[in-house]
Amino acid sequence: MLGQSGSGNDGIYEWLAGADVSGDYDFGKFTGSEYVDESNIGDGWTKLYVAQSADPQPQPPAVPAGLSAASAGSASITLGWTAVTGATGYQIEIDGSSTYVSTTGASYTHSGLAAGSTHKYRVRAVNAAGPSGWSALATATTSQNQPQPPAVPTGLTATASSSASISLGWTAVTGATGYQIEIDGSATYVSTTGASYTHSGLAAGSTHKYRVRAVNAAGTSGWTALVTATTPGQSSASVIDISHNGTDGFTFGETSDQVKRYQTFAANANKKLTKVEVKVKKYNGPTDLTVSLYATKDSKPTGSALATATVKASAIGEDFAVVSVPLAYSGLASGTTYAIVLGQSKNSDYANYEWSTSEVSASLKYGKYSGGKWLDESGIGDGWLKVYVGS
Incomplete structure (x- = not known):
């Protein structure tokens, strides 16, 4: 709509109008009292400019607080x-x-x-x-790792090793720095760092009970279950002695050649085998030592073992020393030849044992198991051996 601010006939405006531009628009005038449509004379020359508002620009977020x-x-x-x-x-x-x-x-x-x-x-x-x-x-x-008490030892065994001693053994516990042994319920415990112990100075025919727990800086484990053993009574014990002062030896516990070694002995009138002693040493951390009694044929081991015992490798040193092995068998026949056979629980060409060997008696036989058969090697001597028997 166009007009002027004042009134009068001396000064006026004129709006250019032409042909009808669009039937959608109307053109007219105000007479002073009313609006009059004059669309028939055309449309007033007009251009309208419309401003479009811009969308707001996104903004990065605020800095996180309270980290x-x-x-x-x-x-x-x-x-x-x-x-x-x-x-x-x-x-x-x-x-x-x-x-x-x-x-x-x-x-x-x-x-x-x-x-x-x-x-x-x-x-x-x-x-x-x-x-x-x-x-x-x-x-x-981060916090420091908290030390934990060790696990309860497993595999506790107690075996009479003589009429005056009982040998204990168990599986070593990872993380343990030592062990406490309760003997016959006493509140005064025996301490040891290894996974074995020999209770000595006992009376013949006496019974004793034991349990073990592991210890470290964090405390103690629970106790094992009780185990019991009885020392044998006095008997007419004797020793079949095949010991010597030799300093040489021959290995066993290998995978193919020197798998096992044997030493024969002749039984006397005593029928009960109670233990044997052998002089051995170890190399490079072998597995446990096995000690077995065999019958013989042609002075060589035959058949299955009559009795077998295991000695933990940790109880055997790297220099020749006598190892006492409880080995029980009650059917020895007087004058019959038997063989003690040594091996290791898992053979290895790198980690094995050596049996002290020297000449003792031409009537005894010493040899090895190799290539799936027993071979006589008596010419190199006899394996150091003591066999303890009783009636």
Whole structure:
């Protein structure tokens, strides 16, 4: 609508009008009291300029507040912060690395860490417009590993090794620094660092009970179950002695050649075998020593073992020494030849044993198991052996 601010007939305006531009528009005049349509004379020359408002530009989110870092054990640290309005996610900088960890929530757990290690963190929010600034650094340290008491020992055995002693053995416990042995219910325990013990100075025919627990800096394990053993009574014991002062020896416990070694002996009138003693040494950490009694044929071991005992490798040294082995068999026949056979529980060409060997008697036989058969090697001597028998 066009007009002028004042009234009068001396000065007026004229609006250029032409042919009808569009039937959608109307053109007319105001007479002073009413509006009169004059669309029949055309349309007034007009251009309208309309301003369009611009959409607001997205803005990066605010810096996250309240970042905290706390140890969650010896291997992880938990982070938390206040969620930021308008953020679609977050980036976490760990220990200054330029490779950021991304998450959509306002918390994160950093795991797989070393015990007692310190780590620093900062976080920023992100959205389509970009990232916020970084938060202040937060630092936390994982806790140290707490030592744990050892497990209860397993495999406790008690065997009379003579009329005056009983030998104990058990499986070593990982993480144990020693063991305590309770004997006959006494509150005064025997301490040892190894996984074996010999209770000596006992009366013949006496019975004793034992249990064991492991110890370390964190405390003690529970007790094992009780085991009981009885020393044998006095008997007409004797020793079949094939010992010597030789300093040489021959190995056994290998995988193919010197798999086992044997030494024969002749039984006397005593029918009960109680133990044997052998002089051996070990090389390179072998497995446990096996000691067996065999019948013989043509002065060589035959058939299956009549009795077998095992000696823990930890009880045997790297220099020749006598090892006492409880070995029970009650059917020895006077004048009959038997063989004591030595081996190891798992053969190895690298880790094995050596049996002290020297000439004792031409009537005795010494040899090896090789290539699936027993071979006589009596020409190199006799294996150091004492056989304890009784009635």
